[in-house]
Amino acid sequence: MSVNLSPDACPGGTAYTIRPGDAFYNLASRFGTTVAALQAANPGVNPGNLVIGQTICIPVAVAPGPCPGGFSYTVLAGETLYGIAGRYGIAVQALLAANPGVHPEGLRVGQRICIPAGPRVEPCPGRPYTIQAGDTFIGIARRFGYPLDALLAINPGLDPDRLQVGQTVCLPPAPGGGPFPCYGGTIYRVRPGDTLYAIARRYGLTPQQLLAANPDLRDPNALQPGQPVCIPR
Numbered sequence: 001m002s003v004n005l006s007p008d009a010c011p012g013g014t015a016y017t018i019r020p021g022d023a024f025y026n027l028a029s030r031f032g033t034t035v036a037a038l039q040a041a042n043p044g045v046n047p048g049n050l051v052i053g054q055t056i057c058i059p060v061a062v063a064p065g066p067c068p069g070g071f072s073y074t075v076l077a078g079e080t081l082y083g084i085a086g087r088y089g090i091a092v093q094a095l096l097a098a099n100p101g102v103h104p105e106g107l108r109v110g111q112r113i114c115i116p117a118g119p120r121v122e123p124c125p126g127r128p129y130t131i132q133a134g135d136t137f138i139g140i141a142r143r144f145g146y147p148l149d150a151l152l153a154i155n156p157g158l159d160p161d162r163l164q165v166g167q168t169v170c171l172p173p174a175p176g177g178g179p180f181p182c183y184g185g186t187i188y189r190v191r192p193g194d195t196l197y198a199i200a201r202r203y204g205l206t207p208q209q210l211l212a213a214n215p216d217l218r219d220p221n222a223l224q225p226g227q228p229v230c231i232p233r
Contacts, residue, residue, distance in 0.1 A: 010057035013041060018054040023047070030108070031058050034100075069117030070098065075107045080166035083130075088115055089123065092167075124170035126154065131167045136160075143212050145185045145232055146172055185213065190227040196220040203231050 016027070024047040028035045039047060041059040050056075073084065081102070085092045096102065098116035107113075129140065137160035141148045150172045152160065158169065188199065196217075200210045211217060213232040223229075 010041065010059075012060050014058045015055050016058045018050045018052055018056065020052055022050055024050075027058065033059055067098065067114035067116065070115050072112050073115045075109055075111045075113065077109050079107060080164075081107060082164060082167035084113070084115075086128065086168040090116065090118075094118060124154075124168075126173035127171045128168045129171050131163050131165055131169065133165050135163055135165075137163060137169075140169065140171075143232070144171060145213070145230075185233050186231040188229045188231050190223045190225055190229060192225050194223055194225075196223065199229060199231075205232070 014031075016031075024035050024038050027033075028038055035047070037059045038056070039045075041057040045054070045056055075084075081095060082092055084090075085095045094116055095113075098114040102111075102113055137151065138148060140146075141151045151169075152158075154170050154172050163169075188203075190199075196207050196210060200207045207220070209232065210229070211220060213230045217229070
């Protein structure tokens with residue numbers, strides 16, 4: 001059964017009409033409050049049975065908590081919690097612990113979060129890779145030709161079953177410490193007149209497969225003689 005608010009039932013807050021896909025969890029992130037505060041402001045509402053068109057009370061946003069030893073940071077457009085954690089060398093878990101009201105996928109432009117003090121994560125000795133929609137840990141290992149145990153070892157504390165879009169993982173360095181990782185594949189040096197399509201066809205690959213194995217290849221139409229290209233197995 002839906003419960004609608006009387007006009008004076010949300011002092012200091014905002015009356016909000018439930019839309020398709022709404023849940024207390026994402027509403028709390030969107031409006032800078034917490035699920036507990038939403039439940040307290042809506043005692044007659046069942047969070048597990050929200051009804052489209054139902055009116056609820058969005059309480060006053062929760063002010064950022066103290067940030068002892070750390071500093072306050074303002075979220076910019078396009079930023080993710082994982083990207084911020086990577087920039088400051090902080091474990092994602094530490095960032096979440098310092099910001100208990102923040103959902104990792106619900107950052108808002110202008111939102112202030114706490115960058116905590118404490119030990120920093122060692123920088124990636126290889127190459128950082130940003131998780132895309134549909135990525136899986138084993139799929140990344142196969143795409144770039146890395147042994148799965150090597151990928152796990154260089155990302156301690158990462159849950160391979162809970163990858164998030166925008167999250168950064170570390171790809172191991174090339175064998176022998178080289179700058180261009182191509183585990184299990186072959187490094188090909190571009191020759192004059194080469195095109196991405198021609199190289200792919202020569203090795204029985206599709207251009208998409210070649211691009212997937214070479215995420216640093218910014219412009220496939222501007223190959224340079226001598227440029228290294230990874231030919232995946």
